[in-house]
Amino acid sequence: xxxxxxxxxxxxxxxxxxxxxxxxxxxxxxxxxxxxxxxxxxxxxxxxxxxxxxxxxxxxxxxxxxxxx
Amino acid sequence: xxxxxxxxxxxxxxxxxxxxxxxxxxxxxxxxxxxxxxxxxxxxxxxxxxxxxxxxxxxxxxxxxxxxxxxxxxxxxxxxxxxxxxxxxxxxxxxxxxxxxxxxxxxxxxxxxxxxxxxxxxxxxxxxxxxxxx
Numbered sequence: 001x002x003x004x005x006x007x008x009x010x011x012x013x014x015x016x017x018x019x020x021x022x023x024x025x026x027x028x029x030x031x032x033x034x035x036x037x038x039x040x041x042x043x044x045x046x047x048x049x050x051x052x053x054x055x056x057x058x059x060x061x062x063x064x065x066x067x068x069x
Numbered sequence: 070x071x072x073x074x075x076x077x078x079x080x081x082x083x084x085x086x087x088x089x090x091x092x093x094x095x096x097x098x099x100x101x102x103x104x105x106x107x108x109x110x111x112x113x114x115x116x117x118x119x120x121x122x123x124x125x126x127x128x129x130x131x132x133x134x135x136x137x138x139x140x141x142x143x144x145x146x147x148x149x150x151x152x153x154x155x156x157x158x159x160x161x162x163x164x165x166x167x168x169x170x171x172x173x174x175x176x177x178x179x180x181x182x183x184x185x186x187x188x189x190x191x192x193x194x195x196x197x198x199x200x201x202x203x
Binding site for chain 1: 092094114116117118119120121122124127128131135140144146148149150151155156158159162163164165168
């Protein structure tokens with residue numbers, strides 16, 4: 001198991017879990033509308049399935065925010 | 070219910086008036102349901118009818134708030150020419166079910182109206198704003 005920080009809170013994940021797996025385990029319902037930073041670097045959506053997380057990583061999910069009158 | 074200090078509400082109104090004719094937007098950070106800090110953000114659409122946050126600014130604010138032991142509890146935006154209620158687009162683009170959506174209407178320039186909503190699964194529900202005198 002690896003300990004990572006997700007949106008400021010500690011989580012334990014399986015070793016070698018990918019970002020894509022983390023999205024699912026965190027119940028992100030609209031992943032297309034979420035920006036992700038891993039250790040303060042933006043990650044491209046195409047890379048979610050290939051990036052594996054390691055102990056001490058910090059992940060932030062942020063929903064797109066917008067609208068109109 | 071969300072508690073917002075009066076000075077923050079006044080500051081949101083000032084920002085919205087300053088950024089006319091465009092919509093203004095930003096985030097409120099606080100603890101549980103009480104806002105303690107306002108973060109004005111850039112409307113990258115620069116439009117009187119739409120707004121979008123800059124994700125880079127969003128992440129910066131998230132980190133700043135976190136450092137101060139605060140959470141992002143609400144976002145806000147202005148409607149320069151329409152009422153303080155979520156538009157179809159506001160509801161469609163409300164992806165975060167945990168945050169409170171605040172809308173300030175400047176339709177009546179002399180009497181701005183501010184309201185707060187929870188938006189989830191395509192449905193909006195108004196919640197009360199308690200203005201806290203500081």
